[in-house]
Amino acid sequence: MRRGAAALLLWVIGCEAPADDECPAWTREDDGHCVLRAWKDPEVVSEAGAREVQVAAGVDGDAIVAWANADPEHGFIQLVQSRADGWSPSAFHREAGVGLEPAIAIGPAGEAILAWKQQRDEGEIHIATREPSGSWHDVDTPFSWAETAYEPRVGFADDGEAFVVWNQWTGTNFGVAVAVREDVADQFVKPKTADDLLSAPVNYANAPRIAIGDDGDVLLAWYQAPVDDLMVYVSERADEGSFTKARADGFISPPGAPVDSHAEANAWPALHASGAGAVAWTQRQQGEWDIAVYLATRDADGSWTSPVSRDDSLSEPGAFARCPQLAFTPDGEIVVTWYESRDGATGVFVWQGSRDDGAPRQLSIAGVEAVHPALVVAADGGVMIAWAENTDDATDTWRIVAMRYLPTDDRWLDAEVISTPQAGLAPTPQLAIAPDTGAVVAAWAQGGVIDGRVHVATLP
Numbered sequence: 001m002r003r004g005a006a007a008l009l010l011w012v013i014g015c016e017a018p019a020d021d022e023c024p025a026w027t028r029e030d031d032g033h034c035v036l037r038a039w040k041d042p043e044v045v046s047e048a049g050a051r052e053v054q055v056a057a058g059v060d061g062d063a064i065v066a067w068a069n070a071d072p073e074h075g076f077i078q079l080v081q082s083r084a085d086g087w088s089p090s091a092f093h094r095e096a097g098v099g100l101e102p103a104i105a106i107g108p109a110g111e112a113i114l115a116w117k118q119q120r121d122e123g124e125i126h127i128a129t130r131e132p133s134g135s136w137h138d139v140d141t142p143f144s145w146a147e148t149a150y151e152p153r154v155g156f157a158d159d160g161e162a163f164v165v166w167n168q169w170t171g172t173n174f175g176v177a178v179a180v181r182e183d184v185a186d187q188f189v190k191p192k193t194a195d196d197l198l199s200a201p202v203n204y205a206n207a208p209r210i211a212i213g214d215d216g217d218v219l220l221a222w223y224q225a226p227v228d229d230l231m232v233y234v235s236e237r238a239d240e241g242s243f244t245k246a247r248a249d250g251f252i253s254p255p256g257a258p259v260d261s262h263a264e265a266n267a268w269p270a271l272h273a274s275g276a277g278a279v280a281w282t283q284r285q286q287g288e289w290d291i292a293v294y295l296a297t298r299d300a301d302g303s304w305t306s307p308v309s310r311d312d313s314l315s316e317p318g319a320f321a322r323c324p325q326l327a328f329t330p331d332g333e334i335v336v337t338w339y340e341s342r343d344g345a346t347g348v349f350v351w352q353g354s355r356d357d358g359a360p361r362q363l364s365i366a367g368v369e370a371v372h373p374a375l376v377v378a379a380d381g382g383v384m385i386a387w388a389e390n391t392d393d394a395t396d397t398w399r400i401v402a403m404r405y406l407p408t409d410d411r412w413l414d415a416e417v418i419s420t421p422q423a424g425l426a427p428t429p430q431l432a433i434a435p436d437t438g439a440v441v442a443a444w445a446q447g448g449v450i451d452g453r454v455h456v457a458t459l460p
Contacts, residue, residue, distance in 0.1 A: 024408040025382020025438065026459070039402070039418050039459050045080045045087045046454035048447070053454055055443040057432035058106030065443045066102040066114060067454050077102050077116045080456075081134075087456070092128055092138055096120050107156040108435075110134070111184045115143070115152035115164050123150040125166045131184060144168055144177070145192055155212045160184060161240075165208045165220060170194035174204040176222055176235065178243060198235040200248040202226055205233075207263060213271030216240030219298075221269040221279045226251065229258040232267045232281050238302070252296045252306040257284035260291050265323040272328040275300035280324040280336050285310050285317055293321045293338050293351075314351055315340060315360055323372055329381040329407075337363075337373040337385050348373045348387045352405075363403055363412065364389060376433040376440060381407035386418070386429045386442055398426040400444055400457075418457045422446055426455075 023034035049070035056064045065087075066079040077099040080087035092099065097120035106112045112130035117123045125144035130136050142149075148169035155163050161182055168177040168191070175197030179190040191197060198220060199205040208222040218237040223230045224246075231251030237243045253259050260266050260282040267281035277298035285292040292313035296306040307313070314336060315321050321340035328334060333353035339346060348364040348371070363385060364370030370389040377383055383405035390398050400419040405412050419426060424447040432441045440459040445452040 024406060025378035025380050026384070026404045026406065037459055039416060039457055042418065042420055042455040042457040043087065044453050045089075045456050046078065048451045048453055049075075050078070050445045050452050050454045051449065052100065052102060053428070053430055053443050053445050054102050054104050055430045055432045055441050055456075056104045056106045056112070057434040057439065057441050058110060058112075059108065059434060059436045060110075061434065061437070061439065062106055062110055063432065063434075063441045063458075064104050064106060064112060065441070065454060065456055066104045067445065068100050068102055068116070070449055070452070072098065075099055077114065079104065079114065090136065092116075092126075094118050094126070094140060099126075101151060103152045103154045105154040105156050105162075107160050107162065107184070108158055109160060109184070111156070111160065111162070113154045113156075113162055113164065115154050115166070117150045117152060118142070122148040122169075125149045125152050125164070127152075127164060143179070143188075143190070145190060146170070148174075149177070151207055153208060153210050155210050157212050157216070158214065161216075162188075163210055163212065163218065164188065165210045167205055167208060168197060170197065170201070173201055174206070175199040175201065176205045176208045176220060178210075178220065198243050198245055199224055199233060200226070200246050200250070202248050206230070206261065207266060209267065209269055211269040211271045211277070213275065213277075214273045215275075217271055217275055217277075218243070219269040219271050219277045219279075221267040221281075223259050223261065223267055223281070225258075229255070230261055231255070232259055232279060232296070234269070234279060236277075236302075238275075252279065252304060253281065253283055253294060254307045254310045254312065256310055259283040260322065262322050265325055268325050270326045270328050270334070272332050273330075274332060275302075276328070276332060278326055278328070278334050280314070280326040282321050282324055282338070283310065285313060289320050290318060291320050291322065292317055293324050293336065295326070295334070295336060297334070315349065318342065325373065325375045327375055327377045329377055329383070330379060331381060333381075335375065335377065335383055337375050339371045339373060339387070345369075346371060348385065350385060352383075363415070365415075372428045374429050374431040374442075376431045378433065378438045379435070382438075384431065384433075384440060386431050388427045388429055388444070398424065398446070400426055400429045400442065402442065418442055419444070419446065419455060424448065424452070
C-alpha cells in the first residue's frame with residue numbers, strides 16, 4: 001500500500017475486543033480490532049551537511065539519531081535525542097581533525113554510547129557516554145590505544161554490559177579490538193597491545209560488527225586477507241567467558257575468490273536467544289561482477305555450518321549483490337535481506353529461512369531501482385525492511401519505502417512511502433526498533449553531500 005493511497009486498513013482477529021498486547025506486530029487495538037499502526041510524517045532534524053546517519057532505539061520511547069557533519073576540515077559529530085516536545089540536539093567537537101563514522105547504542109536502563117573516528121593525521125576512536133539520568137560525559141582523549149584506528153561499532157547486552165569494537169593498527173597489520181564495560185559505573189577494559197586483538201596478526205582486518213545475545217553470548221564478524229583473498233572471520237564469547245582469537249586459516253567463507261569489500265554491510269552477524277548464530281556476507285562467485293550472498297550458521301551447541309564452495313550461495317548466481325543484513329526471529333528463523341543488480345535492474349530481496357523452498361523473493365517493484373535495505377524484527381516475529389528507491393529517470397530523485405511482514409498472516413504487506421517528496425539522494429536508510437513497545441525509528445540523509453539533511457520518521 002503506497003502511503004496516501006489508502007485509508008485505514010483493519011485486521012479483525014476475533015469477535016471479542018483484543019488487548020493491545022494481543023495485537024500482532026505492526027498493529028494496535030482500535031475499537032475492538034487490530035489496525036495497522038501509522039507512520040508519522042518525517043521531521044528534518046539537522047542543518048545541511050549531514051552524512052553517515054545512525055539510529056538507536058531504547059525503552060520507553062527513547063531514541064537517538066547521530067550523524068557526521070560534512071565539513072572537510074572542522075566536521076564534528078551531532079545527534080538528536082527524543083523528547084516529549086521533540087528532538088533535543090547535541091554536538092561533539094574536537095579541536096583538531098574531522099569526526100566521522102558515528103556509532104550509537106542505547107542500553108536497557110537508558111544509558112548510551114556514542115563512538116566515532118576522529119580523523120587527524122591518523123584516525124583515533126573517541127567515545128561519549130550517557131548515564132541513565134541522561135547526562136553525557138565527553139572526554140577529549142582517544143579511546144583507542146595506538147595510531148590509526150577506525151570503523152567503531154557499539155552495543156549493549158540486556159544486563160547493561162557494553163561493548164565498543166573497532167579496527168586498530170599495530171605497526172604491522174590492522175586487527176579487531178574490543179573493549180568491555182560490565183556496568184555503567186565501571187570503566188571499560190580495553191586492549192593495550194597487539195596481543196589483545198581478536199584477529200590473526202596478518203594483513204588488514206576490516207569492518208568488524210558485533211551481535212550480542214543472551215547469557216553473555218557475543219559474536220563478532222569481519223573480513224580479512226590471510227594471504228591474497230579477503231575472507232570472513234568470527235570471534236565468539238560464550239557465558240561471559242573470553243573471546244576466541246581467530247586463526248589465519250580459520251575463515252568461514254569458501255576459498256577461491258575474495259569476499260566483497262563493500263564498506264557498509266559485509267559481513268553481518270546475528271545471535272538468537274537459544275545460542276544459535278549466523279553470519280551473512282557477499283563474495284565473488286564467478287566473474288568480477290558476479291557477487292552472491294552467502295550464509296554460515298552456528299548451532300546452539302557451537303557447531304558451525306559454512307558454505308562448502310562458492311556454488312553454495314544463498315542468492316541466485318549471476319547477479320551483483322551487496323549489503324546483506326540478517327536477523328533471527330524469536331522462533332529462530334533467519335531473515336536475510338540485500339540488494340542486487342541483474343540484467344541492468346537493481347532490486348531489494350529477502351530470504352526467510354525455509355519459506356518458499358529456500359528461494360529468495362524480490363520485495364521491491366520490478367523495474368524500479370532499489371538499494372541499501374535495512375532490517376528490524378519485532379518481538380512476535382514481525383519483520384520490517386526499509387530501502388531507498390529511485391522512481392525517476394533522474395539519478396538524484398529518491399524516496400524511502402518500508403515494507404512490513406505480518407507473521408500471523410505469513411505475508412508481506414505492500415510497501416509504504418515514508419519519506420516526503422523531495423529531489424535529492426537518499427540512498428541509505430537506517431532502522432531501529434524499541435525492545436519494549438516495538439516502535440520503529442527510521443532515519444536517513446536526503447540531499448547531496450553538501451546540502452543533505454537528516455530526516456526521521458517514526459512508527460509509534
